[in-house]
Amino acid sequence: MKRAGLCLISLVLAACARQEPPAVTGYVEAEFVRVGAPLAGRLIELPAERGAQVAAGTPLFVLEHESEAAAVVEAQARLAKAEALVRDLSRGQRRDELAATRAGLDAARAALKQSESELKRERDLAASGFLSSAALVAAQAKRDADRAAVREAEARLRIAGQGGREDALAAAEAEAAAARAALEQMQWRLVQKSVSAPVAARVEDTLYRIGEWVSAGSPVVTLLEPDALKLRFFVPEPLLSRVRPGTVVQVECDGCGAPFRATVRRVASEAEFTPPVIYSKDNRQRLLFLVEASPSAEDAKRLRPGLPVQVTVAEAS
Template identity: 35%
Template sequence: MMKRFLSLMVLLALVGCEKPHDDGWLGYGEGDFAYISAPQPGWVTEMGVERGKLVRRGDLLFVLDDAQQQASHDQAQAALAQARASLTQERSNLSYAATELSRQDNLAKAGAGTPSQRDQALTQYQQSRARIAQLEAQIRQMTASLGGAAYTLSQRRVVAQTEGPVQDIYFRPGEYVPASTPVISLLPPANVYARFFVPETELAKVHLGQQVRISCDGCKPMTATITFIAAQEEFTPPVIFSVGNREKLVFKLEARAPGGLPLHPGQPIQVRAL
């Protein structure tokens, strides 16, 4: 009897000493960075931001050399101006040709003109109309070309299409940037989310669309929704490994909230299911 009593006391002591898994799942803040590049290569001539600066839509980020693009724009603009001047002159010629044709028609009706003079006036009138149609077509094409040149020139000044703090700058003034190579990275607030890891033994407790409570040192608790559950397990990442969280195999999960979470990438968090 005494032996059974001692065994029961030992069992109760062990249960009492066992620390429940109530610290939540460990993880950290993460973000989908926006990498800003230019569609064409060039030399960086001006940097409008610094690391850590909060930028708004429309803020200047950086400028690439634009001498070639400016020259192409000016050339297209000059060609269009010349074509428009030619069109104005040709319309004046058409007015004169129309007046001359009308005069020859009146002379022919009065029997004072000659057929050859009228034919010559008609030919000049028709040729003037043809030149006007040709110039109008050229002007439409040149206008489109000027618009393209203006757009290409504007792309040398890269402005922010989203807002967020500047995370990193990869090129500085005086450096050459290949086409489509990121120059700056931003982190839009809406792109910040929570990444955490659940032991395989607890995976059945979570599902997509489930709400979780996120907490961290010095911040207010926040609610997010699970949007991703990894299909395969992985070893516990070193960044969250601890004596109290030493399960070898865990599943990576992500949780997001409308407008993003007020976290910093890499910031430690604890996550609990709701």
């Protein structure tokens, strides 16, 4: 009888030892890429289709952009005008203007030569007593005026060959830089009205229809990358010691086929549901900690966002 009792106890212990590892429930969550435009506008093109696989750079949608295109043309014209002014000030006067300035200098020199000859003749007459001193002073004043006119014409010729003043040239260059920056800004605004896929992914959803007004920053297309699915499940406090980043768990779900494995990436540092009572032994059973795990890229193809899963946590080794 005693031996039978010992055998019964041994069978119970063996059955306990063969207990299945504990399992917890969870669900599949997706980290979507919500694609929008930084500018507002009416939706005029939507080539993206729900369920389609798109490569990075594939056009997704286009907003109206007539105003931005016109602004680019205007900015280009302003830049061309500013750059032309810079070139004009840098080169100085044109060939015909320089020729006119040289002709003016030649005329001033000829006038000076004539006034000097007149002054010499007047001095000779004054020395012989045939000319008054007032007439001599007038002739000398005319010679001095013609000499000043020559110096002025020479200065004008030097300036004509040097181009615009440094301050005027600097102002023109600053104006050209401002026009160039304005053009870049207008071109950026135009580009933002045509949005392409930032990553290779599946089009999960489109949130607007053609003709609707899209606010700035509002998502228009929702993308799902192949590796953007993760498992979220809650582990009770007694099992927390068995789960840490890098732990491999087994996952099952309806319609997913054979069970597969996932690797724990994150364990929450705080409990999700904390009873407002003293942590007795019974209450600790009610503490749940969020755990996130990542399946392989191949296994992720079998999953859909929101799908319930059952996660088996292996015994601690």
